[in-house]
Structures are given as structure tokens and as C-alpha cells.
Amino acid sequence: MVIAGLSWSTLSRVGFGWFVAMVIVIALGATVLSVVSWYNTGYQVVGRELRIHEGLLWRRTRAIPLERLQAVExxxxxxAQLTGLAELRLEVVGGGKxxxxxxxxxxxxASALRRRLLSLAGPRTVSAPGPQLAAAPAAEPPVPPGRPLHAVDNRDLLISQLLTPQAFLLPFGVVFVAGQFLSEGSWSFVAVASxxxxxxxxxxxxxRRVLDDWRFQLARDEDRLRIRNGLLETRVQTVPLHRVQTVGVTWPLLWRVxxxxxxxLEVAGYAAGEADQRNRPDRLLPVGDLATGxxxxxxxxxxxxxxxxxLSPPPLRARWVNPLSREVLGxxxxxxxxxxxxxxxxxxLTIVPYARLQSVRVVQGPVQRLLGLATVHADTAGGAGAAAVDRDLxxxxxxxxxxxxxxxTARRTP
Known part of the structure; x- marks a missing residue:
């Protein structure tokens, strides 16, 4: 609704003055709702449980057991940077968002509460019920604590995004559109703006990737990874290593040069259903060479x-199912x-530790049954896991x- 209200077609219909008035009204309404929501939201740490109180007309209290906590960001x-504020986001087992x-x-x-929650979420931590955590004045650390592992060069980050299909093919699209305008002689404001x-x-x-991964820094603090990144929106993420389900490695075509x-990373509890993939803090290395990886x-x-x-490839008869990618599969x-x-x-490349396996499935499609092939799925907690495609039955x-x-065996081994 907001997008429709602020579209170029609306500007052309209502005029500039009314368009500015709509923008101001929408901005003021969003601000008022945010302030009211903030004043009616609170939290309390009781034992190994975080309780969230929210709502003005309908009060709601959520209790989150901290043993289900996977990551805190x-x-x-x-x-928020201009006003000295921060948002704390929690990822828990089985969360839909x-x-x-x-x-x-x-x-x-926020930093103190993050440390407190991670400490209470530890498997050997025992804590008595306590009151709401009080804030103490302190400055935000310039880099993640712990032993530094890697810091991404911002120049490499920019070049890597220029080597994406969107950026690589954009000049050709500009030339095509400009040619269309010149040939048809249509230079209306709405057409150009659209x-x-x-x-x-x-x-x-x-x-977005450049803005999200700007000044990416990775550090390790005992059994946890600490990740800091972002330009306009900074993020400080803490992930316990024993929560990691899989590690994914990707070589985009243009990056191979x-x-x-x-x-x-894939961590149990990450919100796989999030519409905005930026709410899934799963970055481990935005760009780097093989040695760094x-x-x-x-x-x-x-x-x-x-x-x-x-790695071993599928049998030769799998080329009837994957004629081009059979040599790549493994x-x-x-x-x-x-x-x-x-x-x-x-x-x-998908890497799954044996200790994180939740189930194993053998699946055959109709073509696979004719060829004597099958796909083996290794499922993890709340994630995609890995699939060995078109193996001999x-x-x-x-x-x-x-x-x-x-x-x-791995789950039984301490």
C-alpha cells in the first residue's frame, strides 16, 4: 500500500505538492506507531528464560527458553547509529522468523544483554532467577572481541559485486533502453522515471550486499564466532560453533577468474521463512581466496x-538426467x-558434520527408477542439509x- 502510494504514477496524478504531503503523513504515522510500540515493550531475564512484554491494547508476554537460543545479533x-541505539535479534530452534x-x-x-543471554544459553550454565538486566554506560567496541580471523578488503567486495550478472549486463541494458527512446522519440517524465x-x-x-558486508570482520572468542559488518546498518553477530549445521562454499562463475x-553458515533456528534474506545472519566470508576459505x-x-x-561423480548413466552437469556433481x-x-x-559445495545429521532419506523419481539411480538426502535441524544427486541405487x-x-556414532561421542 505504501509503495503504491509513493509510486511515480501517483506523483503524475496528484501533483508534487500532494505527493510531498502524502510522504510526510506516512512518515509521521510510522514514527508515532514506532514510538508507541517502543514505550509498551519491555523484557525480563528470569532464570534461563527471556520474557518479552509488548502491546498497548492487547498485552502479550512471550517466554523464550534460552536453551533454544542459537544466535544473537x-x-x-x-x-539508530545517530541516536546511540541498537536492536537485539534472537534466533531460536524451530523459529519461523x-x-x-x-x-x-x-x-x-544491548551488548550486555547479548553476553548475558549467551552465557545463560550455555549447556553447563546454572543461574538463579534474577531481575531485569540494568544498562551500564560503555562505548561500543570498534571491532569484535576475541582472536581476529579475517577482515574483508572493501575493494575486493566492490569488485566482486561488479562481477555479478546484474552489474555486468547493466551497460548492455542501458544501451538497449536508450536506443528504444531515441528510435521512438518518447522522453516523457513517467517513462524515464519508470x-x-x-x-x-x-x-x-x-x-545491498556491498552495504551489508562493508568492513566485514570475523573473529573467534573461545567456542563462538563473532561477526561484524555493515555500512548504513551495522550488525554484530555471535554464533556458538556447536550450533553450526552446515558450511556452504560458493564459486560464482565470474569470480572464478x-x-x-x-x-x-547454516545454523539451526535461523529464520528460513524470512521474506527479507538480510534478516538471516548467515555470512561467514563474503568474498575471499581459497587459502582464506x-x-x-x-x-x-x-x-x-x-x-x-x-568427491566422486555419479555413474555414467546419470548423464541422461544431467547431461551438462554430470561431471560437476559429486x-x-x-x-x-x-x-x-x-x-x-x-x-x-555443502559440508555437513556427521554430528548434525537428523535424518537420512533415499528418494527415487520415475526417471531415476528406470536408470537405477537415487538421491540421498542428509537432513539437518531446520535446514536444507545436503543431497547426493543421481547415485547408483x-x-x-x-x-x-x-x-x-x-x-x-558422532552424536554419542562427547
Whole structure:
């Protein structure tokens, strides 16, 4: 509704004066609602439980057991940075979306509450019921605490986003649109504005990635990863390593010229249903070379080396199902992890620790049954897991049995 109210067509119909008035009314209404919501929201830490109180006419109290806590993130949008505030976001097991966002707290209070919640969420932490945590004046740390692992060069980040299909093909689109305007002689304000809006939409994803991953820093503090990133909206994320379900490695087509890759985490409880993917704080390395990727993966999954993972392709008859990507597909069992490779243009590698396996499935489609093939799915808690596509049927059953055995053994091993 808001987007429709602020569209170019509305501007052309109502005129500039009424358009500005609509923008002011919408902005004031949003501000008033935000202030009322903020005044009627509070929290309390009781034992190993976080309680959120909110609502003006209909009061609601949510109780979140901290043993379900997966990750805690401190987010500071641009206006929050100017006013010294921060938003605390929690990711819990089985959450359909980000749980209990506390917006807004003081920076010091948000950082202290994050540390308190992570401490109480630890498996060996015992705490008596206590009152609401009080804020203490302190400055926001300039970098994440702990042992620094890597800081992304902003120049590499910019170049990596220029090597995306959206940015790479945009000049050709500009030339085509300009040719259309010149040939038809149509230069109306609405036509030009609509074209510029469409081009801005094409560039939105790479621009967002640059803004989100600006000054990306990764550090390790004992058994936790600490990630800080963002330009207009800064984020400080804390992820316990024992919550990591999978590690994904991606080699985009245009990045292979420079030997770059991207790393992402999958953590149980991340809001897979979020409409805005930026609310899924799963970045591990926005851009980097193979040596950097190997070093970071070794920190998250000790003993795993990207360049020496055992991978075998599907049988030759799988080319009838995947004629172009059969040579790219691969799967293998390493000492500590299950590995799957896929993707023709954008190469992807998924690494699943055996201890994180929740279930193993063998699936056959009608074409696969004719060819004696099957796909083995290794499922993790609340995530996509990994799938070994188009394996020989006998191999698929043997692989599934071995995965079940290794998963059971790994979960029993302290």
C-alpha cells in the first residue's frame, strides 16, 4: 500500500505538492506507531528464560527458553547509529522468523544483554532467577572481541559485486533502453522515471550486499564466532560453533577468474521463512581466496580441508538426467563430514558434520527408477542439509546406511 502510494504514477496524478504531503503523513504515522510500540515493550531475564512484554491494547508476554537460543545479533540501522541505539535479534530452534526483536536498546545495554543471554544459553550454565538486566554506560567496541580471523578488503567486495550478472549486463541494458527512446522519440517524465526505477531494482541486490558486508570482520572468542559488518546498518553477530549445521562454499562463475569464493553458515533456528534474506545472519566470508576459505573452514570444522575433500561423480548413466552437469556433481564421506558438490555455472559445495545429521532419506523419481539411480538426502535441524544427486541405487543405500551409522556414532561421542 505504501509503495503504491509513493509510486511515480501517483506523483503524475496528484501533483508534487500532494505527493510531498502524502510522504510526510506516512512518515509521521510510522514514527508515532514506532514510538508507541517502543514505550509498551519491555523484557525480563528470569532464570534461563527471556520474557518479552509488548502491546498497548492487547498485552502479550512471550517466554523464550534460552536453551533454544542459537544466535544473537546486535543490529544498528542508520538512524539508530545517530541516536546511540541498537536492536537485539534472537534466533531460536524451530523459529519461523526472527524471534523477539528488542528494538531499541542502548548500545551498552544491548551488548550486555547479548553476553548475558549467551552465557545463560550455555549447556553447563546454572543461574538463579534474577531481575531485569540494568544498562551500564560503555562505548561500543570498534571491532569484535576475541582472536581476529579475517577482515574483508572493501575493494575486493566492490569488485566482486561488479562481477555479478546484474552489474555486468547493466551497460548492455542501458544501451538497449536508450536506443528504444531515441528510435521512438518518447522522453516523457513517467517513462524515464519508470526505466530508472527498473534499473535501480536490478542493481539493488549487489548494492545491498556491498552495504551489508562493508568492513566485514570475523573473529573467534573461545567456542563462538563473532561477526561484524555493515555500512548504513551495522550488525554484530555471535554464533556458538556447536550450533553450526552446515558450511556452504560458493564459486560464482565470474569470480572464478580471480579464484574467489563465498562462505555461508547454516545454523539451526535461523529464520528460513524470512521474506527479507538480510534478516538471516548467515555470512561467514563474503568474498575471499581459497587459502582464506580453507583457514576459516578449519576454524569452524577442525580437520576439514577444502582442497582435499573426497568427491566422486555419479555413474555414467546419470548423464541422461544431467547431461551438462554430470561431471560437476559429486559426493563423498570425509573423516568428520559429508560433502556434496553441485552447480554448473555457480559451483557449490555443502559440508555437513556427521554430528548434525537428523535424518537420512533415499528418494527415487520415475526417471531415476528406470536408470537405477537415487538421491540421498542428509537432513539437518531446520535446514536444507545436503543431497547426493543421481547415485547408483546400491551405492545410495550403502551411503545412507553409512551416514546413519556415522551420525549416530558422532552424536554419542562427547
Amino acid at each position: 546486535v543490529v544498528r540501522p542508520l538512524l 526472527t524471534e523477539a526483536p528488542l528494538a531499541f536498546l542502548g548500545v551498552a545495554e 526505466t530508472l526505477t527498473a534499473m535501480a531494482g536490478i542493481l539493488l541486490q549487489p548494492v 580471480k579464484g574467489w569464493l563465498r562462505l555461508r 580453507e583457514a576459516i573452514v578449519a576454524e569452524v570444522l577442525p580437520g576439514v580441508a577444502l582442497s582435499s575433500l573426497p 559426493a563423498g564421506l570425509a573423516e568428520e563430514v559429508f560433502v556434496v558438490r553441485s552447480g554448473l555455472l555457480t559451483r557449490q 546400491a551405492e545410495a543405500w550403502a551411503l545412507a546406511a553409512e551416514l546413519s551409522h556415522r551420525g549416530h
